[in-house]
Amino acid sequence: MSQVLGLLTDRIAWVTGAARGLGEAISRRLAQEGAHVVMTDINQEGVEAAAAAIAKETGRRTLPLYCDVTVEEQTEEVVAKTLETFGRLDILVANAGILIAGELTEIPVADWRKVIEVNLVGYFLSARAAARVMKEQRSGVIIQINSRSGKRGSFRNSAYAASKFGGIGLTQSIALELAPYNVRVNAVCPGDLLDSPLWTESLYEQYAKRWGITPEEVRRRYEQRVPLGRTCTYDDVCNVVVFLASDQASYMTGQAINVTGGQVMS
Ligand SMILES: NC(=O)c1ccc[n+]([C@@H]2O[C@H](COP(=O)([O-])OP(=O)(O)OC[C@H]3O[C@@H](n4cnc5c(N)ncnc54)[C@H](O)[C@@H]3O)[C@@H](O)[C@H]2O)c1
Structure with missing residues (x-):
């Protein structure tokens, strides 16, 4: 495991898609760094189990909640419950994402739309709900988990690549909107985990x-x-997420950082 630096003591973080995989690993690492973590997912049982384990391991508070990132009211409800419980929201990690591959001439349009809906609209809705609070606080950090497919086309995987390219456009655009409020927005583009x-x-x-x-x-x-x-490992990605979430990255916004072992160099 990477060295824990205690860079996020008592920050309040929200991680989407936190029941398993990278979202669970990021939640654990944020807690190890001292944050209290609101963990949301459509897998209620999974997110409750992961949240209980992380609270036990780290001694930090975790709050597991059901939230489908494609449903606006549910993202707003998460922010309301976060404020009720913790009084503020410092960090959003928009991690929830799906991949449905398929050839251009074969993939059902419903599948194509679903990928855009979760990966792009879901990021928009989570960021919007978080930003409403962060603007008022005049502080906050939004981090999107993107992909190397956000910068290079992906073979027979057009929906995923389109959703992730869109995520970088969204990151840059809302970084411009939120900069005057001291809210930073960046993306992390991992290679294959x-x-x-x-x-x-x-x-x-x-x-x-x-x-x-x-x-x-x-x-x-x-x-x-x-x-x-x-x-690419979870630690490789978590190292960069912690850095971007911390004050050490206070002059960085609108960036999409590759964590690809050199596979993407742009
Ligand atoms: N695994 C990789 O190789 C890889 C590489 C680069 C980027 N990524 C990105 O990392 C992120 C996490 O991927 P992962 O590999 O951990 O995936 P995963 O499938 O293991 O986990 C994704 C989580 O998101 C949840 N989820 C799915 N739809 C949701 C919705 N509508 N609302 C809320 N939660 C929802 C799932 O229940 C699951 O717990 C994604 O954005 C993915 O694109 C993954």
Whole structure:
């Protein structure tokens, strides 16, 4: 595990899509850094279990709540409950995201729309609900979990790439709007998290079938594409999230930071 620096003592953070995967890892790391964390997801049971475990491990407070980021009232309700419980909101990590791959001429438009709805509209609604409070406070940090697919097209994965490219446009635009209120907005663009459930429970199998190779070969193929020669880890991403959330990044806004082992250099 990376060194814990205590950079976020008593900050109040909200992480979307926090029941598992990267969202759970970010919630844990923010708590280790001293924050109290509101953890939301559509997987109620999962988010309650993750929140209880993190509170026990870190001694920080966690508040698990049901929230579908595509439903405006639910994002507003999270912010209301956060204020009721903690009195303020300092950090939003807009992490909830889905991936439905498919060829341009095959993918059902309903699937294409769903990806845009969760990854782009969901980010907009979460950021908007958080920003209403942060503007009043005249302080706050919004961080979107984007992807290397937010900067480069992704083969047979147009909905995901379009949603993530859109996320960078949204990040830059609301960074301009919120700068006068001392609210910073940045995105983090991770490379492939090859140990995450997204890969182990679905992508290895899909790609192995498509290319006629084994799941192990799929993994090696992806690792070989990375100049630093290894998978992206939760710690790699959390290190940058903590930095951006902290006062050490107080002169940074409107950025989309690659954490890709050198795979994307723009
Ligand atoms: N796994 C990777 O390789 C990878 C790489 C780059 C970027 N990312 C990004 O990281 C983020 C997290 O991905 P992950 O790999 O942890 O995925 P995951 O599928 O493991 O977790 C996503 C979480 O979001 C929740 N969720 C889905 N739809 C939701 C909705 N409408 N409202 C609220 N919550 C919802 C799910 O229940 C789940 O708990 C995503 O934005 C993804 O695009 C992932």
